[in-house]
Amino acid sequence: MKGIMIQGTSSDVGKSLIATALCRVFSNEGLKTAPFKSQNMSNNSYVTKDGNEIGRAQGIQAEAARAEASVWMNPILLKPQSDHHAEVILLGKAVDSLSGKSYRESFYEKGLSTIEQALQLLEAHYEMLVIEGAGSPVEINLKDKELVNMKVAEMADVPVILVADIDRGGVFASIIGTLELFTEEERGRVAGIVINKFRGDISLFENGVKWIEEKTGIPVLGVLPYLDNHMIDGEDSLSIQPFIQRTGDGILDIAVLRPPYISNFSDIDPFYYEEDVSIRWVNSLSEIGTPDAVIIPGTKSTIRDLRYFKEKGLANWLERYAEEGGHIAGICGGYQMLGRNLIDLAGSDTGSPFEKEKGLNLIPADTFFHEKKKTVRVQGRLHPNTKLSNIDNLDGYEIHLGETILENEYSGRHLLLLENGEGDGFYGNEGRLIGTYMHHIFHNDEWRGAWLNALRKQKGYPCKPAVYIKALKDNKYDELAESLMKHLDWEKLKEIIFNWRKQNEMA
Incomplete structure (x- = not known):
């Protein structure tokens, strides 16, 4: 060849x-x-048609x-979980978690x-x-x-x-x-x-x-x-696009919390092509400012990164921000952080079985981390119980170890209704608080446009038609x-x- x-x-x-x-x-x-x-x-990965990573x-x-x-095309994928360990994906499936030294010696x-x-x-x-x-x-x-x-x-x-x-x-x-x-x-x-x-x-x-x-x-x-x-999506966190600041009337300010073990950061990319949106990657409380919305992206180690946000004072700030009516969107690991408790049953998130951590307590749900990872492409639509636009044909993919379970009385508060009939995520505070396991949800142009228009309405800005970037790729x-x-x-x-x-x- x-x-x-x-x-x-x-x-x-x-x-x-x-x-x-x-x-x-x-x-x-x-x-x-x-x-x-x-x-x-x-940690920026891709799910193949047959559900491999x-x-x-x-x-x-x-x-x-x-x-x-x-x-x-990529038989070995290493996904960093900490400074010393990485998850080993062999031919699309997770097979082990090894230190750099163990990997070189045994693999x-x-x-x-x-x-x-x-x-x-x-x-x-x-x-x-x-x-x-x-x-x-x-x-x-x-x-x-x-x-x-x-x-x-x-x-x-x-x-x-x-x-x-x-x-x-x-x-x-x-x-x-x-x-x-x-x-x-x-x-x-x-x-x-x-x-x-x-x-x-x-x-x-x-x-x-x-x-x-x-x-x-x-x-x-x-x-x-x-x-x-x-x-073109970047490969690792070195490729994350920098802060794009747009100034003037009618500009939306979106802060994206940047966890140390961020994954699938391409979830944020579509916002760079919205002319009235400024995107800021935030690492500390001093950088947070007064955003119109906050996005918490995915992470390879939810519990570790939640602890990081707590140490930096960002967790307490998020709780106050939600109480004051702020808009928060959590994707995958970010969605898990919004719940009440995170329990690492298999040690797959932290490396220590039965490790526990209190979540942000904004969503009535608990997350349990299991040994087997879910990797699948998904399709669905906004759940009928949401008050957002009735948008069909949303698509993306899931890559996660955790299972997030809503309290029974909130079981109808899902954000999405998937093609297989299952509900996904959470919709609360009239859409100001949302969470989902669907990566690339904001790559769906109609949905992204509707979410941004909700922010525009709250700010008193005129709504705008969707920006169709999906077809440009x-x-x-x-x-x-x-x-x-x-x-x-x-x-x-x-x-x-x-x-x-x-x-x-x-x-």
Whole structure:
């Protein structure tokens, strides 16, 4: 199988975005294309059609490639639960929770065999493989048992493109330093260099390109511009979009609490495309201000992050804010925090069975954490008992260990009625307090528009029609692909890919 691997001089250089663009370009050229990342560490995940869990970046790349996402595209997913432990997702299912040391000691051989199996299966079904690396490929303390960079390039026998981020500075040192730390064999696999996130007049970097090529003997295949509003979901918390402040009359101020172990932060992305909404990520009480609404996103460790909010004074503030009629929306872990009690029966949330924590006591419900995780795509509509617009065809996905049980007398106060007849979440205070397990609920344009209009009415602002961003996403894949081809030596890259094995066989 033909393929290319995108590695970076560090994390967040734009590997995922470039891999996404390549998936769409190859698909546009008629090649049956699949993304691949052997091992991903991210709490931003994606639920496949068959209810398995993979890294969100590979799910998005599969969409760009017009392929159905599968566990073979990301066979190993590590989801951090604390500073020392991560949940291990193998072929879409949670199998263990391990420390970094235990993972390296006990999982390496199993990981290698799983990766080899995945590569073989993808080769049997696809013509082109776009492989993404992770972090830096030259972490010396980890290289002997790495499962995601040069080892994978060797297993797949594909050339490597090294990406460097010029926006953060030090681009020359990062390129030269990375290449110097490669072995001679690894360095020989690097067939091209890409400079990413350039701002300004690219012609001003011509001398820089010349210097890199003369110093390394490796062609610079392109200098890619910094892209705003690309609408492609980020992979980890480094990719969270910054605070966007809009000022003037009629602006809604939404504060999003940022827990240490935040997960599925792409739930918030649609608000960045609402012209009258400011989004603020809040870590402390001093930053909270007087928002028009607060969103509590998902987390990989609900109890730990609830304790964090208590320590920071945000929990007490939320309770007062709710009493004063503030609008609060909790998603997944954020929904669980709104209840009365959290009981970790299996130790799956904290690592300690039967650990308990008092919730914010805003919703009459208790959450019990079990051993088995629920991962499923879901569809539904607003529950008939809500006083919000009667919106049908809401869709999203669930990824959670906890089960939240409402008191019997409140059993009809669900926010959603799912397609399978079950109720989900909670609707209270005439819509000012809501919670749900449905990730991406705010990606449903009609619902997001109705929720924002409730805020506008309370502020005395005129209502606005829904902003339909959902339909724009596929167009964004094409725009991303066009931008890549405009600034990349596309014919040279294809020559590298299609001649790689032929040249190595001759050598």
